[in-house]
Amino acid sequence: MTRISVRVDGVDYTDEVEPRTLLVHYLREQLGKTGTVVGCDTSNCGACTVHLDGRSVKSCNVLAVQADGHEVTTIEGLATGGELHPVPQAFHECHALQCGYCTPGMIMQAVDVLRENPDPSEEEIRLGLEGNLCRCTGYHNIVRAVRQAAGAREGAQA
Amino acid sequence: MTVTEQPAQAPEVGRARLRKEDARLITGRTRWTDNIVLPGMQHLAMVRSPFAHARITGLDASAAKSAPGVVAVLTGADVKDVQGALPNAWPASDDQKTPAHPSIAVDEVAFAGEVVAVVIARSAAAARDAAELVDVDYEELPPALELKAAAADEVLAHPDLGTNVSAVWTFDSQEKGTGGSADEAIAAARADGVVIEREYRQQRLIPAFMEPRSVVCDPTGEQLTVWTSTQVPHFVRIFVAAVLGIPESKVRVIAPDVGGGFGGKLQFTPEEVITVLAARHTGKPCKYTETRSESLLSGHHGRDQWQRLTLAATRDGRVTGLKVELLADMGAYLGLVTSFIPMLGALMYNGIYKLPAYHFTCTNVLTNKTWTDAYRGAGRPEATFAIERLMDELAAELGMDALEVREKNWITHEEFPFHTVAGVTYDSGNYEAATARARELFDYEALRREQRERRDRKDPVQLGIGVSTFTEMCGLAPSRWMGEQRYAAGGWEHAEVRMLPTGKVEVVTGTSPHGQGHETAWSQIAADRLGVPFEDVEVLHGDTAIAPRGLDTYGSRSLAVGGQAVVMAADRVVEKAKPLAAHMLEAAVDDLEFTGGRFAVRGTDKGATIQEVVWAAFTSHDLPEGMVPTLDAEATYDPDNFSFPHGTHLCAVEVDTETGQVRMRRYVSVDDVGVVVNPLIVAGQMHGGLVQGIAQALWEEAVYDEQGTLVTGSFVDYTLPTAADTISFVNDNTVTPAVGTALGAKGVGEAGTIASTPAVVNAVVDALRPLGIHDVQMPCTPERVWNAIRSAGENQAEPTTQQAQEHFEPGAPNQDPTAGHAGTPEKGAGQ
Ligand code: FES
Ligand code: FES
Numbered sequence: 006m007t008r009i010s011v012r013v014d015g016v017d018y019t020d021e022v023e024p025r026t027l028l029v030h031y032l033r034e035q036l037g038k039t040g041t042v043v044g045c046d047t048s049n050c051g052a053c054t055v056h057l058d059g060r061s062v063k064s065c066n067v068l069a070v071q072a073d074g075h076e077v078t079t080i081e082g083l084a085t086g087g088e089l090h091p092v093p094q095a096f097h098e099c100h101a102l103q104c105g106y107c108t109p110g111m112i113m114q115a116v117d118v119l120r121e122n123p124d125p126s127e128e129e130i131r132l133g134l135e136g137n138l139c140r141c142t143g144y145h146n147i148v149r150a151v152r153q154a155a156g157a158r159e160g161a162q163a
Numbered sequence: 164m165t166v167t168e169q170p171a172q173a174p175e176v177g178r179a180r181l182r183k184e185d186a187r188l189i190t191g192r193t194r195w196t197d198n199i200v201l202p203g204m205q206h207l208a209m210v211r212s213p214f215a216h217a218r219i220t221g222l223d224a225s226a227a228k229s230a231p232g233v234v235a236v237l238t239g240a241d242v243k244d245v246q247g248a249l250p251n252a253w254p255a256s257d258d259q260k261t262p263a264h265p266s267i268a269v270d271e272v273a274f275a276g277e278v279v280a281v282v283i284a285r286s287a288a289a290a291r292d293a294a295e296l297v298d299v300d301y302e303e304l305p306p307a308l309e310l311k312a313a314a315a316d317e318v319l320a321h322p323d324l325g326t327n328v329s330a331v332w333t334f335d336s337q338e339k340g341t342g343g344s345a346d347e348a349i350a351a352a353r354a355d356g357v358v359i360e361r362e363y364r365q366q367r368l369i370p371a372f373m374e375p376r377s378v379v380c381d382p383t384g385e386q387l388t389v390w391t392s393t394q395v396p397h398f399v400r401i402f403v404a405a406v407l408g409i410p411e412s413k414v415r416v417i418a419p420d421v422g423g424g425f426g427g428k429l430q431f432t433p434e435e436v437i438t439v440l441a442a443r444h445t446g447k448p449c450k451y452t453e454t455r456s457e458s459l460l461s462g463h464h465g466r467d468q469w470q471r472l473t474l475a476a477t478r479d480g481r482v483t484g485l486k487v488e489l490l491a492d493m494g495a496y497l498g499l500v501t502s503f504i505p506m507l508g509a510l511m512y513n514g515i516y517k518l519p520a521y522h523f524t525c526t527n528v529l530t531n532k533t534w535t536d537a538y539r540g541a542g543r544p545e546a547t548f549a550i551e552r553l554m555d556e557l558a559a560e561l562g563m564d565a566l567e568v569r570e571k572n573w574i575t576h577e578e579f580p581f582h583t584v585a586g587v588t589y590d591s592g593n594y595e596a597a598t599a600r601a602r603e604l605f606d607y608e609a610l611r612r613e614q615r616e617r618r619d620r621k622d623p624v625q626l627g628i629g630v631s632t633f634t635e636m637c638g639l640a641p642s643r644w645m646g647e648q649r650y651a652a653g654g655w656e657h658a659e660v661r662m663l664p665t666g667k668v669e670v671v672t673g674t675s676p677h678g679q680g681h682e683t684a685w686s687q688i689a690a691d692r693l694g695v696p697f698e699d700v701e702v703l704h705g706d707t708a709i710a711p712r713g714l715d716t717y718g719s720r721s722l723a724v725g726g727q728a729v730v731m732a733a734d735r736v737v738e739k740a741k742p743l744a745a746h747m748l749e750a751a752v753d754d755l756e757f758t759g760g761r762f763a764v765r766g767t768d769k770g771a772t773i774q775e776v777v778w779a780a781f782t783s784h785d786l787p788e789g790m791v792p793t794l795d796a797e798a799t800y801d802p803d804n805f806s807f808p809h810g811t812h813l814c815a816v817e818v819d820t821e822t823g824q825v826r827m828r829r830y831v832s833v834d835d836v837g838v839v840v841n842p843l844i845v846a847g848q849m850h851g852g853l854v855q856g857i858a859q860a861l862w863e864e865a866v867y868d869e870q871g872t873l874v875t876g877s878f879v880d881y882t883l884p885t886a887a888d889t890i891s892f893v894n895d896n897t898v899t900p901a902v903g904t905a906l907g908a909k910g911v912g913e914a915g916t917i918a919s920t921p922a923v924v925n926a927v928v929d930a931l932r933p934l935g936i937h938d939v940q941m942p943c944t945p946e947r948v949w950n951a952i953r954s955a956g957e958n959q960a961e962p963t964t965q966q967a968q969e970h971f972e973p974g975a976p977n978q979d980p981t982a983g984h985a986g987t988p989e990k991g992a993g994q
Contacts, residue, residue: 023288039198040191042422044373045455049878052373080191093189097181100843103851104678105188106373106422112189127891135887138878140373140423141678143854143915144886146847 009073013038014082022069028062029053031069032079040080040109044138051137054110055079061117063110063136080109083116092116092154101150103141111137115151124155172759175687175697176906179843182683183702187420194419196377196392197452204379205234207441207451208290209434210280210297211461212272215308215531215871216320219270219279221300227282230296232289234445238280239269242440247406249496250431252651253503255330255527262321262529264496266433266440272301273320273495274531275872276460278433283441283449306531306871310469310492313530320495320529329493329527330502334509334585336521342584345475345522348484352475356483359474359556364940365545367467367492367865369459369881370538372677374422376462377452378435380442386415386708387442391435394424395715396675398499398652400707402431403439418705421677425855426537427462428677429717430499434461456877464865465538467492468505468545474553475520480561480568484520487512487549491527494534501536502527503648507636507718508542510585514550515594515634515809516572521584531871537717539855539916543635551631551921552928552938559932565630565925566598566607573632580902587636589807590902592835594632597897601811601833604893610815610829618933626828627816627930631922634809637910638901639718642801655801656720657712658728660689660736662794664781666774668693668700670732673713674725675705679912680844681721685729687840688906692733693773694760712799719808719910722840727904728800734905735796740776743794746787747771747779806901806909810834814922818930823949825861825927831893832918837901837909845911849894852915858884859916860923862942931955 006021013036020035032038032055043065044052053064056078064077083090092115095101102108111134118125118133125133130151131144139147187193224236249264268279280297284290307313307320313327320327336342352358379390387409393399396418404411421428434451442449453461471488491505505525513521540547558568574581576593583589601607607628614626639645642653657673670689674681686700703709716725737757744762745752748769755762763770776794779785783792815828832849839845862882866875875881900907920941927943928936934955939947 025288033198038191039195040193042193042195042197042374044375045878047455047877047879050373050455080189084190089189096189097185100182100847102185102188103680103847104373104421104423105184105193106195108188109191131886131889135885138373138883138885140371140425140855140883141851142847143850143852143892144884144889145850145891148886148891 007070009070011072012076014079024068024070026069027065028067028069028072029064032064032077038079038081042106042109044106049138051114052107052110054113054137056113056117061114080112083112090116091157092119095150095154095157099146099150099153101142101146107137107139111139111147115154118151119155125151127152175690176838176840178687178841180683180687180697180841181843182680183686184680184682195374195422196379196390196419199379199390199450201379201381201448204448204450205283205285205441205445206287206290207438207449208282208287208294209278209457210282210294210299211457212268212275212277212279212301214272214301214303215275215306216304217272217301218304219268219272219299220302222280223298224280226296226298227293230289230293232285233282233293234285235283236280236297237267237283237440237444239265239267242267243269245407246436246440247408249433249436250402250406250499251497251502253500254649255332255502255506259330259502260324260326261329261497262324266436274533276533278437281437281441283445287452308530308532308867308869308871310467310490310528310530314490314526314528320531327529329497329529332506332525334523336584339586341582341586342518343520345484345486345520348475348520349473349486352483356478357476357557357560359553359560361472361553361556361938363470363472363549363552365466365468365470365548366941367535368465368538368859368863369865370425370427370462370465371459371881371883372423372425372427375453375455375458376428376432376434377450378438379448379450380438381448382442382446383448386413387439388415388417389435389439390417390419392421392428393418394421394428394675394677394717396705396707397673397713397715399431399435403435406436407439416707418675424677425539426465426541426717429537430463459876459881460873461533463498463536464494464533465535466545467535470545470549472549472553474557476557478561480557480563480571482516482518482557482572485512485518487523489525491525492532492535493527493529494532495530496534498534498536501534503650504535504537504542505545506542508546510587510636511543511546511634512550513584514547515574515632516550517574518584532867533873539852540913541718543913544856544859544917544920547631547633547635547917548921551633552925555630555925555928556937559937569630569632588804589634590804591899592634592807592809593897593899594809594811597809597833597835598632598811600895600897601813601831604833604895605813605829605831607813623819623821625818625820625930627818627926627928629814629816629922629924629926629929631812631918631925633812633918634807635914635917636805637719637808638723638802638806639720640805641803652714653801654714654724655799656714656725656728657797657799658725658732659797660732660795662736662777664778666695666699666777668695670700670702670729671710672702672704672725672729673710673715674721675713675715676721677716679716679721680841684722684840684844685726688726688729689733692730693736694758695773719912722908723806723901723910724800724802726840726908727906728798730905731798731800732796735798736794739794739796740773742787742790743780744771744776747776804903806837808834808836808909808911808914810914810918812918812922814926816923816926816930818927818948820952823945823947823952825943825948827857827890830890832915833895833897834911834914835897835899836911836914838898838907839896840908845896846894848911849915850892852913853892853919854884854889856916856919857889857923859920860941860943862888864942
């Protein structure tokens with residue numbers, strides 16, 4: 006067992022973990038952060054995407070011990086001050102989710118895509134989301150939602 | 164007239180309401196089965212056979228049993244007397260050969276991935292570690308794998324059955340009196356017409372819902388409670404009871420948030436049985452969640468057919484007959500509806516056309532592979548692919564335009580209701596209108612022009628245009644028809660509308676959504692019928708204790724059948740309220756009219772809102788004679804026909820003749836799904852359906868090696884499309900209401916998947932036709948397209964350059980190298 010200290014969604018945790026524990030399992034099983042889900046065992050689906058120090062990572066591809074001393078944001082920590090973050094808001098408005106299983110990962114990845122490029126083209130959005138699989142939506146409305154969120158943010162900044 | 168004007172309330176049906184269910188899904192406040200944690204819960208890991216066909220000659224679980232945290236290990240020998248047999252609910256014939264299907268294999272395994280033991284431990288990791296320690300001795304048996312060889316009984320999948328042929332199912336229009344003889348039509352066309360003979364492969368696909376399946380069973384209450392990631396909680400309840408011999412009243416099944424299904428969760432699974440067995444064995448709540456690899460390996464697959472097709476037509480392009488001979492791969496076992504899936508297509512091979520003669524035969528073949536069963540479209544994509552590919556081939560043969568040959572043969576809008584050669588009645592439709600709109604949105608003429616130009620200048624990138632004018636059958640199904648087809652259950656659906664004292668409404672539905680947005684759509688329907696605000700309606704589902712009656716969600720049935728049940732139940736509430744409203748208003752029932760949620764006395768300004776009447780029923784202080792103090796009502800709807808949505812899909816692809824790369828250029832769909840309750844949801848269903856159908860055309864295939872090992876057993880090799888592989892679509896609707904229901908909705912869940920596969924393959928073939936190519940087997944990967952071009956012989960336009968050939972390694976896996984791999988370097992490298 007190894008002791009780790011991680012800040013997750015604004016709360017500090019110190020826990021004992023098996024060194025082999027994946028970050029996603031630590032989040033889900035030890036912290037109850039079940040908003041983040043597992044969709045595969047080969048790092049292909051992106052359902053588990055969270056932010057590690059503000060950058061998106063597939064949390065099935067990171068060991069919990071690697072998060073020691075770092076800050077993790079999950080879908081559950083995205084809202085601030087009771088306000089929905091503009092990306093999930095745009096997902097809702099554009100009907101960019103159906104079953105919603107890919108959604109937490111997709112949203113976390115979309116936030117990161119927009120952080121890197123606040124005004125992405127359709128092509129750039131599609132490439133930016135390439136590591137996140139969705140079986141329901143055909144991506145059409147997800148791409149629209151990310152465009153809309155980009156616009157909303159620009160609007161807010163203007 | 165002194166009728167008080169109600170503020171005109173826009174009807175909810177038809178509004179693009181944002182979904183109610185989103186709030187929890189976009190914030191991570193979800194309840195997937197795997198999220199459930201119960202006190203004392205134990206975790207399961209399966210030990211699965213690595214062999215496709217083998218005898219179990221020894222099993223030593225002692226090391227696993229003494230591993231840390233392991234509570235028990237159960238083997239086939241341990242449970243053989245209590246596990247029962249998994250059900251096949253839809254036999255294809257009375258004398259169907261049905262292999263016995265245990266949840267845990269006892270002496271023999273029939274596919275790689277079959278469970279041979281289960282480890283029960285304090286954590287999932289401990290269970291998985293111990294599963295590695297279970298020592299199983301197998302004596303390998305030769306596996307029956309390739310479908311055609313299996314059909315010839317070269318090797319037997321289940322030697323005790325004596326054959327691999329499980330059943331043969333035939334429909335003949337002459338015999339049934341719905342048309343003439345297909346053989347005669349073909350003979351006549353051979354003499355003096357056109358005969359198109361083709362063999363198409365419907366490759367094996369995997370539903371690949373994003374949420375892996377998960378089951379939790381809590382045996383600690385008086386009722387055994389099972390949470391499961393399923394489309395069919397009501398079926399699971401019946402089968403847990405029937406298979407394990409538990410009284411149905413002692414079983415409660417809950418489908419909490421379910422992350423997609425696409426037919427893949429229309430099943431009663433070995434893992435569900437095993438989890439219940441484990442929970443009863445240990446007396447503790449047990450959870451099993453499959454890994455993605457297990458899901459791809461052991462969750463049922465779809466499609467997997469060979470289709471031999473013979474189409475007869477006159478020289479001027481009129482189709483005179485169609486003969487369909489199918490081989491359908493069942494896999495190792497007959498799951499819930501495995502054996503009837505191909506037959507759901509049997510009614511659709513004639514498509515939207517007026518065929519005078521039709522013959523269909525399907526041979527169901529057992530093999531040593533994962534069993535097949537429902538996957539989005541289930542039989543109908545295969546049928547639609549066949550007829551829509553053939554219509555393109557006929558057009559090419561006759562030098563006609565692909566749309567022109569269709570128009571010559573399709574049922575015109577004045578001809579509905581139309582009795583088809585397959586023996587069903589198409590309720591309504593307007594193929595002309597959908598096609599005209601699609602042509603316009605697509606700019607068909609301009610793209611044909613560009614195609615000619617590219618052909619003329621021998622552009623290495625050729626343009627192909629694919630057409631698919633499809634219909635499908637929704638609203639499974641009239642119970643009488645289900646019975647005639649030997650199905651074990653009916654096809655009705657149930658709803659209850661409960662009027663709460665404060666005026667809020669609960670709609671209880673027997674359908675079980677997993678992404679379709681029923682909570683939103685059902686609220687819209689109920690809001691209109693009851694005249695209550697959309698926000699005041701709560702939709703309850705997916706728990707047999709809350710929604711005890713229902714037949715669940717599959718076959719595009721939920722709205723067409725379940726939605727209609729909601730309409731009927733809501734209307735009954737209004738009828739029940741009328742005597743009380745009349746009593747309150749001191750008027751006669753006949754003088755009341757109900758609009759916008761208000762009972763008004765005709766010709767006066769007197770009225771009472773439905774909420775006031777509900778409150779009066781609740782207090783029951785002053786009820787009319789004989790009235791019971793509730794306005795709640797239930798309804799069960801059993802349709803008397805299917806509904807037949809249709810549409811015209813047009814697809815343009817660019818095919819790089821030097822690399823074989825297919826690039827989607829433009830996709831237009833104009834669908835007629837009857838009355839649209841929520842255009843946002845309908846469009847979403849189309850987008851997702853389209854991509855699944857396009858994926859069959861271009862990317863996906865479940866591949867087994869010669870030992871019967873699934874080589875596409877992870878998302879690395881089973882290449883689901885990503886955002887980077889797909890394009891944005893142009894979608895529109897025409898509206899021809901369904902006949903026979905108040906709602907007029909037809910169903911939309913499978914349309915996109917059914918229509919798009921032939922549209923895309925038609926486009927690919929259309930691009931290559933000048934090279935003498937008239938087919939590319941699915942999925943049309945760059946390798947296959949390139950090979951087709953290379954082997955097109957003297958028809959080849961330009962020899963492929965050496966440089967282009969180097970993009971491909973001979974013997975590379977049969978897949979699109981750009982699909983499904985995050986960050987593959989070739990991506991976007993201008994292939
Ligand atoms: S679960 Fe992490 S990428 Fe699939
Ligand atoms: S919404 Fe279901 S997988 Fe994306």
